[in-house]
Amino acid sequence: MLLINCPYCDDTLPELEFAYAGEAHIARPADPSKLSDEEWRDFLFIRTNVKGVHAERWRHINGCGRFFNALRDTVSDQFVTTYKAGEPRPEPKTLEAAE
Amino acid sequence: MTQYRVTGRGRVDQGTPVKFSFDGKTITGCKGDTLASALLANGQHLMGRSFKYHRPRGVVTAGSEEPNALVGVTRGKGRFEPNTRATMQEVYPGLKVESQNKWPTLAFDLGAINDRLYMLFSAGFYYKTFMWPRSFWDSVYEPFIRKAAGLGKAPTEVDPDTYASRYLHCDVLVVGSGPSGLAAAMTAGRAGADVVIVDENSEMGGTLLSEPQAQIDGIPAWEWLAGAVSELDALPNVRRMTRTTAIGYYHQNMIGMVERITDHLATLPEDAPRERMWRVRAREVVLAQGAIERPLVFDGNDVPGVMMSGAAQTFLNRFGVLVGKTPAVLTSHDSAWHTAFDMAEAGAKVAAIVDTREIVDIGLQDRAKELGIPVKLGHTATATKGRLRIKGVRVNPVRAGSAGSGHWVFCDALLTCGGWTPTLHLFSHTKGALDWDADARVYLPGRKSEAVQIAGAGRGLWGIGAALDDGAKAGTDALKTLGKSASVPSYEVQKDRIGTGVFHKELPTDRSPGKAKAFVDFQNDVTAKDLRLAVREGMKSIEHVKRYTTNGMATDQGKLSNMNGLTIAADALGKEPPQVGLTTFRPPYTPTTFGAFCGYHKGAQFEVTRRTPIDSWAEENGAVYEPVALWRRAWYFPKAGEGMHKAVARECKSTRESLGIFDASTLGKIEVSGPDATEFMNRMYTNPWTKLGVGRARYGLLLGEDGFIRDDGVIGRMRDDLFHVTTTTGGAARVLNMMEDYLQTEWPDLKVWLTSTTEEWATIALNGPNARKLLAPFVEGCDMSNEAFPHMSVRECTVAGFPSRLFRISFTGELGFEINVPARHGRALWEKLWEAGKQYDICPYGTETMHVLRAEKGFIIVGQDTDGTVTPQDAGIGWAIGKMKPDFVGKRSLDRPDIVAPNRKQLVGLLTEDPKAVLVEGAQIVDDPNQPKPMKMIGHVTSSYWSETLGRSVAMAVIEGGHDKMDQTIFVPQADGAPIKAKIGTTMFYDPKGERLLVE
């Protein structure tokens, strides 16, 4: 069972407290009516499905209830880092510096 | 003393006999015996029958890797367990054991006829044999497979035992308590780390239990072991656990362990769980699991009496049992020579040591000579004699890879050793890399993905001294990462059995290899020939070979067979083993009971049961319940002599004619509040909310971003900045999660609070022409007239003195009210209404009547009449869309090409031609029942009921282009009988003008 750091609680807690919520950094368009059918289709259904580091959303559903973002390696399953919703995806350099 | 017990030898208590029964026969073992050692002490090698051929099989190992000696163990009603390994079950007085996979007896089994049909059962036999003719499937193949399927009998009664579950956190978890595990635990424990050391056996020591001759720092092995154990026990920071198997190694050093608490006890202690599942989170893990001896593959290697030499050594030294009086040894590794020596010293007459190698350590050869044991080097084995017990082995000299002429060595046991495979199952669970050591020809631990150390034989080291030193080093390394330090102790070991050996594919033979039954997987009856056949038939990856032959798929999960299977498959492919691959090890390490996984989650504890504040009244009044999401809801209230049909008909009639009362407390309730509440509601729901006045209510429809219906419910505006949102019973948590998601991540600028209030309110629905008459006298603070309090309104007032949110709404089509009061007053209010309602023949109704009444009105149930592919237009509720709103969740999707495409499935009403015919929900619908099969299905029935009110059946269905097919006839084919004919129409079956809502 993975351990996940909630950036709002600032605590590392068991996976049981969290729920997965799909790929991160896919913002709902401000005015969906301006999008073509293809653009709207891509927003709805097209995801990156990476092998490696993946930016994804999690919710501390059995805790503080907040949605946050995470970088997770889809090969090892392990979390690289987590960060608050609205913050930019951390650059690899920032990650190295933090280590 | 039993025939094969050696006085003064072993760790069992020879002074304390233990009587137990095996296939109804009383057997005497000793305290400390396993079932296997006790049976062997009585000369019983035959312990089971193989799965496919029902071949007689004896025990081959002394540990948890045992593939053959699987038995059924029972201790009374509900306490039967199949496939227990005889090598792990400890004997106790009164233990009852039966052998498996035999009929009528273990020694004479009719199923062994399969053995004569060998050709029928070769590799891939499931795929080939049962292909044709087709008609044989029902009459021949399937009954045969069903009869043959499964190993052992499944228990049929409820398991009366309890299973516990615990969490544990530690600095260092040591798995395995042989020399390397003990050294690691002592090193880490002495330095003050929190240490847990576990072993699957009944006592700690591992190899030391089988090698009493060794001396560690001048102290005999068993004395040293006792000292080590008492030192660990004296350390308050060390927890020592026996009979505990580490079954799986999960992410971030979480290890699952199963502790067997009562299976070895003669009497069950009161209230003790049978097993306990431990979830351990360790900062560092030391895997000291040792190595598993590899069988040699030759014709007849599965006859009872052929066993691993290390097992024979364990049975002798740990249990004081000679597995044979005239054993022969067949080996490719030095370790088996020591077994021969130990047995000779214990009084056995060793018939021969046959070694496949030309060159063997001269010291071993000298010792054999001293003990008078004949030695044959550079030999192979080509056959065995004996059916229920080995009588002899045919051995042949090998010159340049081919076998010369053979001769028989007579023996009553054949102890084989094909080398040792490092046990890396748990390491493999972590996705740690296994590296192929081309010289040693074994896989060794490579790149690690967890904080883990592997020590001792698990990484290919051999000998007690090497294991101790390596364990101590692993302990120190673990301490280092914990920020603790310790000096590495070193150990002096005398009489250590340092050895070496080689690995083989199947041994060379002078006979037709096509006729040889040289077994690789004993339990699944997979032979070397099967593996080669699989390769010839195109299986190139070891994963394919495994599935085609079933090699390694038995309950021992390939512990004995994987490496032999890989070696032979690789040879057949002309490749090196790593090019062919290694099948993935998966948890659990050994078979684990369902009980251990379930833990406390069974019976009433299996799942939470949510009950409304009125649930107790329903129970006292004879309600029949149905589960809805996690709730239990009153389904119907039968009177004496009534079945469901009658009760529901009566409840419907009473409600429509006078008054019904219904517990609607399970409805999801969410408060949406804050200055931006209206804007939030406008964005979430399809409907417009800006102009909805305070005190008014509206049907709300929630879509996913894909435009499909997700939920619905009536929403009341309590204040400018406060909405009382209701959701479906099952959808409450999902809807709140979805609202939170949008609020937190898409529109964090909106000032809105979301609060789940489902359990804060008890909700009582009153429906029927007399609803107002009953309710009005209880109400204060609300003018109940049609004009002042119209349909689709909400008021804050008191009802029977309780503060209330009173809705005038209807899910039945009758004059209706829903009274929300604080949950603690729910039952009190219900009883007051109940008492006063008797003058109107008030009738409590359940969810079934609720469903019928709403269906008569064509109200949908999300999740029943919709299925995640239904848009508001499809469902015929396009009116609920605020067309003037610039945006809401799902709006853009309603213009997608496939959403506006013609011929989508649309919700319609169905009336059967025969009014008495009630369609089955889920039944498929066709245009023409006479078309050839497979017919084109154009939709399905979503809701269907008998309507007592209308005196006929009513149904709803989704049908392709249904809205344009009014009055057309469709058919619902039946499994038996003629198709049912029905006509498409409106879903509004009853009171289409809605006049009944307006009763004065």
Ligand SMILES: [Zn+2]
């Ligand atoms: Zn949190």
